[in-house]
Amino acid sequence: MTSLHWFCTLESSSLSDTCVSVNSPSSVIKYSPAQSSMSSYQESKSYPPGSYQSPNVKYGSPLSGSCITEDMTDFRCKLRELENVMLGPDSDPFDTCNNNIENSINTLPELESWRLIMEAIPTRDLKQLLIACAKAVSDDDLLTAQWLMSECRQMVSVSGEPIQRLGAYILEGLVARLSASGSSIYKSLRCKDPASFELLSYMHILYEVCPYFKFGYMSANGAIAEAMKNEKRVHIIDFGIGQGSQWVTLIQAFALRPGGPPHIRITGIDDLASAYARGGGLDIVGQRLAKLARSFKVPFKFHAAAMCGSEVQLENLGIQSGEALAVNFAFILHHMPDESVSTENHRDQILRLVQSLKPNVVTLVEQESNTNTAPFFPRFLETLDYYEAMFESIDVMLPREHKERINVEQHCLARDVVNIIACEGAERVERHELLGKWKSRFRMAGFKPCPLSSLVNNTIKSLLQNYSDRYKLEERDGALYLGWMNRHLVASSAWK
Structure with missing residues (x-):
């Protein structure tokens, strides 16, 4: 739930200088946390600061435009390239990638996130993708985490289903955590606070619904x-x-x-x-x-x-x-x-x-x-479960x-989510x-x-x-x- 005392529009400043750089195969999508601000969820559209963003605007590409492949062979090959980067070039030939990937997932604890990926991507399960991404972040698996962030970006939307809306804010928190362990990025979130009477209005709406x-x-x-x-x-x-x-x-x-x-x-x-x-x-x-x-x-x-x-x-x-x-x-x-x-x-x-x-x-x-x-990881799972119920209850009422629903969720709930996921210590x-x-x-x-x-x-x-x-x-x-x-x-x- 909201802390009742924090109100903020999530709009990250550029993180280009703080993002961890990872060399990845050409077929793996590179992800720039600078694109992670809430404005990045818009479809190549820009709005002047403070302008109203219609709930009808989709902040992410339609699901049909996702870069998640529907071809499992292509998907497994993608994972194979990831395996080559993570495990070294001496792994088995490409034509045995299916068995090797599955065996690796079953035998190597550090590849547990791959199991989550293989279960989530074919079914376009955003919740499981977010969990897999958090697991990769928890394991310091930067390559997989950045790739999954790119995939999740195609599925989240602040005007979509409850999990899509919550996913947008959770993704913001994961990017902030991965880029600079949370604290400095959380501080750099540019909070374009509305006028005080608008904040009261948002809280009143949440209070009533x-x-x-x-x-x-x-x-x-x-x-x-x-x-x-x-x-x-x-x-x-x-x-x-x-x-x-x-x-x-x-x-x-x-x-x-x-x-x-x-x-x-x-x-x-x-x-x-x-x-x-x-x-x-x-x-x-x-x-x-x-x-x-x-x-x-x-x-x-x-x-x-x-x-x-x-x-x-x-x-x-x-x-x-x-x-x-x-x-x-x-x-x-x-x-x-x-x-x-x-x-x-x-x-x-x-x-x-x-x-x-x-x-x-x-x-x-x-x-x-x-x-x-x-x-971090158990805390992430708890936060996801808690706020999913919260967003679902808002959706009904x-x-x-x-x-005003987007404003209610952004100003009254989103910053709490980012803080729980991205920050540690006194932050x-x-x-x-x-x-x-x-x-x-x-x-x-x-x-x-x-x-x-x-x-x-x-x-x-x-x-x-x-x-x-x-x-x-x-x-x-x-x-x-x-x-x-x-x-x-x-x-x-x-x-x-």
Whole structure:
């Protein structure tokens, strides 16, 4: 899922100077990562910077124009030439290439990617080709990786089927990783950010067509409302407040509470990236929420903490005696580096800080994905599986011809995909963990689970009736999971 804080149009700068050069046979297609930018998926068409790109435009050649051969004999000979380059010129004569290639694939571990290639190319299976390409990148098999990138380019399209659209962004990430181990290329991606109001529009579209954010906010708000039902003064600390949208429905709910609403104070924490998306600082969020609270006659104050969540110290939180405390981590904690990135381990450090405040409730909403410490290839497979489900769910709710769908996917999802695939170390900021791992972290910090109420579950079930029946809600061990078909995508839990 999107990080909710990064927005970017993928448009790589020229990589000609950083691409690894490989001598290849004349029949093997040479690939220049300089052609890998999103503009390279267009059919020899150019658009001025910032111009609108119609969803009807195919960013890759039609499948019928692919350079993937339909002749298996020719294909096997291509592989034979690759084998000659990789294994040396003393291999068996050309007329026995079929048996030798298959034997090599069966006996040499470093040629496992060839098995994937032979299974994928005859059937034009883009997903398997992307997997084979990632395997070649993982094995430092540069010749095969560059060839497969050329093949994949003919099949991806930001206006095509879900796997074609996702494939375009995955290919961008693979090119960035192969060319310069990810970090420098990720930095050089030229982000032509739209105006802030457009970013808000894209996020709003995604918010409306997919229930992931509503599910997360609704489940967290339900846990907070339950924990605060008898409190007169409530302080909510939100690590990553964004636009403040989560708190609109909670303020409305508190306004209807029997006996009158509590006094609400919200400390909003957020960084400069979100400030750009808002079109200004946190004061904009405070003013909006204060206006809403006045209209519902709810006593309200807002405290701004403009900083990255991992930088927060006790003095930034404005703790006051006599207030019941709720802390909210919605789609934000995975951005904080842990022990695998920094000796400071900001992820566990912030949990220990929050636990020391003795909050009434802490809410956690995160993508249910394992991309934090996984090695590159397993991480690639996890990312492909996760975002394929995400793109499929968007496809059901947002028609392919919808003029803004490309913008929604590029600005809200694509950069996350590139970051997970292309970057390592501190440069990789999208570091998701499964709820099982989060539970371990919370328990080590001194928290105990706080099961979500059945009322929250029933409310979310009612919400999902407005969406496809392929969304699945599961309650397990006091936590809630929302998924697409058989794939969990978001998990929500509460702690105290």
